[in-house]
Amino acid sequence: MRIVPVLLALGLAVGVLVVPSVGNAAVPPIDDGSVSLVAAPAFSGVLRAGQALQVTGTVTNSTGQDMDAGVASVYLPEIGLGSRDALSDWLDSDAGSAGVPLGTALGTTEIGELARGQVRTFTITIPAKALRLSGTATTAHPLAMRLASGDVEVDFARSAVVWLPDGTVPEVSVAVVTPLVAPSGGTGLIDAATLETLTAPGGLLDVQLQTALSHPVAIGVDPMIIASIRILGSSASQSALDWLALLASASNDVFPLGYADADPALAAQAGATLPLAPLAFPIDESLFPVTPEETPEPGVTPVPTPPPAVPTPETLLDWTYTIEGLAWPADSTVAPDDLAALANAGYSRLLLNSTQLEGTIGSSPNVTLLSPDETDAAAKSDTKLTATVSDDALSRLVRTAATALTDVEANAALAAISAQLAVTAYADRGTTLVATLGRDGSAAGPRIDDVLGTLESLPWVSVTSLGEALVLPAQAARLAPSAQPDDRVSTARSLLAAERDVTAFSSVADDPTLVTGPHRLALLGLFAESWAFDQAGWAAATTAYLEESRATLESVHIPDGSTVNFPLEKGNLPIAVRNELAFPVTVYVRVQPERAILDVLDSRVELKIEANSQARVQIPVQSIANGEVRTMVTLTSSNGTRISTPTVVDLNVQAGWETTATVVLVIVVIGLFGAGIWRTVHRRRKVLRAAHEPDGAPEATGEDES
Structure with a gap:
């Protein structure tokens, strides 16, 4: 049966390619499909004299049908890869064999039928006597594995091995930089529960820090983590406090990232004034209680205990760093026009990816950056920024190996790392390379410890510190055109x-x-x-x-209302203002009628409103004429900034109504008062007449008797 193979590449370490007939290798025709082969040598690709070559492969059948039995073959050409370009051509090429003659297969193994969705791992061991590698220099050689089923080549994987002669000495230096960052968030602080999880044994921050302290790597620390722990005061978990103490004990080179690991290149290109930094922190003073003084024993002089200091924004962020003024933007995102903004922000050095530079650099990773308007290297003395350049190819391989999901994928990436460094040692002796772990999770990848351990164990590699790399000479260089998306x-x-x-x-x-x-x-x-x-x-x-x-x-606004009646000739117009913030505010209220039938006697009235409450301000006004008028009510702050959207209030003004009402009221009062007086006088007269008449006399009726 025929299978349709898919060409699947594994980072830079394992490639896939259609290989024509080369040397004694018979190459069957290739078809399309989705069966993938991954292959990697053991021992990170390092091969010593008298040592057998062990190659592990993994075949994955992701097609919708079963795969017929096949054969896996291993090739190890004697030709050396004498430069990084030659190595890259071999590992990355997807057309032909990149000019490398494969020769005869050194070992084969039968691969049985593979059901759809099935994965099979196998190992081919080639005795040392079958290998034809020799020489006194550390050299990298191409390694290939071909999977064929019948007359169809299913897949082709490529890797590399490093021939390691006796007496090899370090000829290339490597400095590794790792970020110490928390997962992305939108608040700029990490809450107590999350910090406890992250700093507990096995937590993300714990893994990052423990790994970094176990190796001579430089650590870029997000100051947000430090501030988030300190601001918790007495509520901070013990794991967070222990983590902070462990960081303080580090002997590694340590430098600060931007707060919250904010990308300075993104901020510069968006038009921000650099550096972007915190303005204030929500400090809860109750989390820093004063410890009650203990009653001293008789005859013992008490020792005063200073109260815990309530932190300030400065003390929250204060830390002793070994490297200052270093900015680490995201890979391949710094534009030439960003240099002035970064220099003005106080940065003296950038950590850049090598893809950011035009041309190549020498044995030192340091360059003096030419500004866009500088035309020659002679102008470099006026440039404010230096860059330390991380090697892109090496960094990508380190990250791939650190996050590999399988042993074969990890070994393939480690073999490519070994080959990269061996080629550099062979062709560019004395070079110092910088490799960076990314914010992609590789700093806490499942295999990061193995990757760093491998770098430190390679006999032709000397692991150095970032601080030592920074003092190496710098050559002039120019940024390649690049920018954020x-x-x-x-x-x-x-x-x-x-x-x-x-x-x-x-x-x-x-x-x-x-x-x-x-x-x-x-x-x-x-x-x-x-x-x-x-x-x-x-x-x-x-x-x-x-x-x-x-x-x-x-959050500070005038509630919606309806038509307001104003029946006074002169008085106060009440305006309600709502404050939905959790703290007091002060606003200035301005009333502007559209028609001159209402005169505003005070155009700017201050109103203080408590948190989460509503208050009324009294605006003194005077009626000029009757009628309805649309009135614009505007809120401003003390400096004249408009607050919220202006509100239109419909006023029904009835000029003089209070005068008429007053006259009527006075008349009514006078009438009632006069009527009361008349009734009182009349009643007293009746009482007096009755008192002067004899008993039994008929009561006067006011009529004559006949």
Whole structure:
């Protein structure tokens, strides 16, 4: 039966290719399909004299049908890969054999039928006497494995081995940099429960830190983690406190990332003023209680215990770093026009990916960056920024190996790492390379410890510190055109615009940092580099930020109302204002009638409103004429910033009504008062007449008797 093979590549370590007849190898025709082969040598691809070659392969049948039995063959050409370009051509090529003669297969094994969806792993061992490698220099050689079923080549995998002669000495140096970051968030602080989980044994932050401390790697620390633990005071978990103490004990090179690992290149291209930093923190003083003094024993002088200091924004972020002024933007995202903004922000050095530079660099990883308007290297003395360049190919292989899901995939990546460094040692002796782990999870990958251990164990490699690499000489270089994706920059601009609106609005608060502080922390969290690996999550988080910003801008407003009757010639017009914030605000109310039938006697009246409450302000006005008038009511802050959308109130003005009402009321009062007096006088006269008449006399009726 025929299978339709799919060409599947494994990073840079394992490629797939249609191989024509070369040397003594008979090459069957190839067909299309989805059966994949992965192959890798043992011992990270290192082969010593007298040592057998062991190659492990994995075949995966992801087609919809069974695969016939086949044969896997291993080839190890004697030709050496003398340069990094030659190695890359071999590992990355998907057309032909990249000019490498494969020769005769050194070993084969039968692969039985493979059911659809089935995965099979096998190992081919080639005795040392069958290998024809020799020489006194450490060299890399191509390694190939072919899987054929009948007359059809199913798949072809490529890797490399390193010939290691006796007496090999270190000829290439490697410095590794790892980030110490928490998962992406939209608040700019990590809550207590999450911190406890992350710092507990086996938690993400615990794994990252424990791994870093076990190896001589440089650590880029997100200051947000430090601040998030310190701000918890007495509520911080013991695991978080222990983690912070462990970080403080590190002997590694340590430098700060941007707060919340905010990407400075994204901020620069979005138009932010750098550096983006926290403005304030929500510090709860009750989490820093004063410990009651103990009653001293008789005759013992008490030792005063200073109360725990309530932290400030400065003390929350304070840390002793061994490297300062280093910015680490996302790979391949810095534009030439960003250099001035980054330099003005106080950065003196960038950690850049090698794909960012035009041309190649020498044995040192350091370059002096030419600004866009500099035309020659002679102008480099005026450049403010230096860059330390991480090797892109090596960094990608390290990340691939650290996150590999299977042993074969990990070994294939490790073999490619060994070959990369062997070729560098052979062709560019004395070179120092920098490799970086990414924000893609590789810093806590399941195999990161093995990867770093392999780097440290390669005899031709000397692991060095980042600090030692930074002092190496620098040559002039220019950035290649590059930038953040357009949609990412556009979204970042929207976030910055929303923050500007909220900052202007914050003048309404008695303490503006109660508004601006949380919004800046959330903004920094949304600029985190790790969001690049979670686009859907970033879209949801940025949408939530924009909605919250709009809600903040509408939190102080005039409630909707109906027509208001104003029957006074002169008096106060009541206006209600609602404050939905959790803290007091002060607004200034302005009333502007559209027609001159109402005269506003005070055009700017102050009103203080407590948290989550409503208050009324009395605007002094005077009626000029009768009629209805649309009146615009505007709220502003103390500096004149407009707060919320102006509200239109319909007023029904009845000028002079209070005068008429007063006259009528006076007449009614006088009438009632006069009637009361008349009745009182009349009653007293009747009483007096009755008192002067004799007993039994007939009561006067007012009529004559006949």
